[in-house]
Amino acid sequence: MRVTSVSEQGSTISNPVIPGFYPDPSVCRAGDDYYLACSSFEYFPGVPILHSRDLVHWTQIGNALDRPGQLRLPQDTASSGGIYAPTLRHHDGRFWLIVTNVSADGNLLVTATDPAGPWSDPILLPGVHGIDPDIAWDEDGNCWCTTAGVGQIRLDPHTGETFGERRQLWSGAPGAKAPEAPHLYRIGDHWYLLIAEGGTERGHGVSIARGSAPTGPFEPCPANPILTHRGTDHPIQNTGHADLVQGPDGSWWMVLLGVRPGGGTPGWHVLGRETCLAPVEWIDGWPVVGELSPVMPAPPWPLQPPAVAPERRDGFDVTELAPYWISLRHRPAEDCSTKERPGWLTLRARGASLDDADVTFVGRRQQHPSCRVRTLVDAAEGRGGLAVRLDENHHYSVEATSGQVQVAARIGPLNTVVASRPSPPGPVVLRVETAPVKTVNDARTGPDLVSLGFEEPDGTFVALASLDGRYLSTEVAGGFTGRVFGMFASTGSVHFDWFDYEPLEG
Template sequence: MKTFKNPIIPGFYPDPSICRVGEDYYLVTSTFEYFPGVPIFHSKDLVNWQQIGHVLDRPSQLNLDGTPNSRGIYAPTIRYHEGIFYTITTFVVSATGARKNFYVTATNPSGPWSEPNWLEDAPGIDPSLFFDEDGRVYYTGNRVPPEGPQYPKHVEIWMQELDLEKKQLIGPKYSLWDGALKQIHAQEAPHLYKINGYYYLIIAEGGTGFTHSVTIARSKEITGPYEVCKTNPILTHRHLGRNYPITNVGHADIIETQNGEWWMVCLATRPYGGHYRNLGRETYLVPFIWEEGWPVVNPGKGIIELEMQCPDLVETRWGTEPACDHFEGSELGLKWSFIRTPKEDFWSLKDRPGYLRLKTKKEVITEEVNPSFVGRRQQHMNFSVRTKLEFSPLNEGESAGIVLLQNHNYQLRVEYGLHENQSSIRLIRRSNGQDELLAIQPITTDLLYLKIEAIGQAYSFYYGTTPETWNLLREDVDGTILSSDVAGGFVGAFIGMYATSHGQESCNYADFDWFEYVGY
């Protein structure tokens, strides 16, 4: 019996949505304030996934200027119909939660994707598309019930027809369902399907925290009324306790394989070192069957497991991605992200071939701006990061180094720069918006090696001026500030390279020769 390990996509890849085209599977996830937006993955066997691009990879598609932490792109849905891929999502544009829903299209899932088609009078979040057998297309999302909420965070699932030629919603809005678990709150993430003559509506309830869950209802008519499954929730882990290794299970999408098996992708988290989730919400895979017209998830157990039996599909592995990026290509790899949309060329792979050059922008990573930062997701509980940095600080406040980032108010930074006319390496912990100097090492050099090793929530920091000769800067720093359980919000931790001039105009730059991430 072949098995696979969950999560199938580790690290901050939440709110998965999936579609199948023949023997190929495509999956997208949320990105919030990070750019490019909405990574898209390809698989042949539902277990091994390869990123093939981003859905929103141009500033014209996604302008994140001024977007607060944990706002931005929420819960995309991907669907395929008659030769065209559709991805629909929500752009939460402000701290007050102002929302705009839009969809984009492509004939090739790796892109290019179209410019956004913005939908008017489409309240709520988590939009999805359903293509019915009669050729009509429907939009589903959530909203406050028209008659008003009956309890805190009471929302309902609503539906309206979408005219693909006019690219707008048309006709009446229909209230479909306000969930199976009254008072649980936060009904969201709706997906409609038609299976064996029934319209099935799968949603998430209970919020994105510990009480997250998946529920389902069905109807013979798309507009309802919807019959509630008596075994709801069909998937949750909240009854297993906070010490169970997989928690916060919810936000599901389902797919039937070409061999007739049914599988569900959903999000969940792996707390460690206590109930801390530095890795963010990850993508998981679990099988289900149909009994008397209703899903039974992982029969006999009803939960997601860290190791499960593989789908009945031919295993297709992709080439292993190198642990070390030597920046020898003409473009950054797909794993790299920016904070918000870059509007200027603050980074380059061409100015010094074989190096990633970051300009010392005046923007700082402690504000909700677009700093000179290039990062990747933390994907393991235990990992090490190393980089080779060439940098000569010329003016007060210029610095460069590595950042472990949860958001602008919670982070760990190891920086080499000029402070009070003295060049030094500094380790700074930022918590609740306040910087604390944990370690400082005066040093003058043009070349620096930096290393971070994390064993669970213990993060240790090292530096050196020659290869593989490491000096301890600070050992066993508490990493729990990199969890949303401390910092708030919805994102997972990022690790990346950073340069700044701390509010001053600067023509300086930092060159990173390579960046290595090893998880274990």
């Protein structure tokens, strides 16, 4: 459960600070504002950009890769392929974002004067090899690009030209797998190289080294890893892939990813890897990460909730979808429109089902363990509905066609209609609810139940099926993403009047 702030004075906050599938956070500060970017994998638009004034309350203000010319995700882009691990920096009056498209184009760089966009067309970086690219500038104006491995090359960020050969810098602890997510900083008298290692599963951790120059050599911190929850019963696990930022009072903070497993053994996390916040102190020239708790002390400055809170309901009354709506690999205007029937979202089918890579799908991330999602759908001209998706092989859906509603489940090679029944005439409200399992009496107990059905005209919920949520978890499906609730079209044209997302207690 994500606990909200329990103090009117803001003396405590809750983790994760950005719940749901917002992994691999990279943060920078510009004046009084903080901006953060995350991985987006196979979803379009790519690289969500979020804004905060206090490091606690975040609002998505755009996406860095929001045009087909910026983001190529071919139809054969695998789920958990696509866009990996951006680094976001503010330098010389501009915002710079470097990222890897593992399914096309490799490493690329975009810039903006306003982080809400528009962002530039990408500069391709054929001379930069490896994922998780980072950029940092030294006092002479040289730009250094460091990638997973951990290796480094000098880069001209304006042209994409590289200079010299890639040099190996540091590989973390001896024997630790997957040294990745490097970030390079000049802090005080030293250059610090922060990395993740141990893999992005339960062994994940954060380590650091320092040197006198951005090119090293680097001396590892004797207290490495400076953060890990491996081998503990902490409610937040898989902690790693971190970035550092300084607050206005001189204090330091770390953003990082973590997951919240639920149920029995081995524990299943369903919301994906989420962005958490932890305090950092500097002792003897090394960062010491404070306690990372579900409820923890707030930063020592006034908390400033977003001026505009996210809407619970989207009535599709504007021509452009809000930035939190995501689709699979692309979103052709002819297949997704709020203009065809004003005040409705119209989806025109491409792929025949959620099993297909090119299904017409518009969704938003699940951000709360307990939530209710509803949409009013008119399927008189086709077939479509509401889905809970992890990937093409793992999804649940409640689908409407003329006079009929059915619940279907895809779990690996198994694909079945679970239940069906006649529906009320005319447009119908489809509904999905999730509820964590509160008491685990059996080690095999799953993390939550997902109930799918529709509403009678008087609002009564007709739950056609309640399905075990473990099958829509990373521990079952694999990959790097989290659940997404979405509207989809299987055949013809399907119209959606509104979409509700409501967090629930418990």
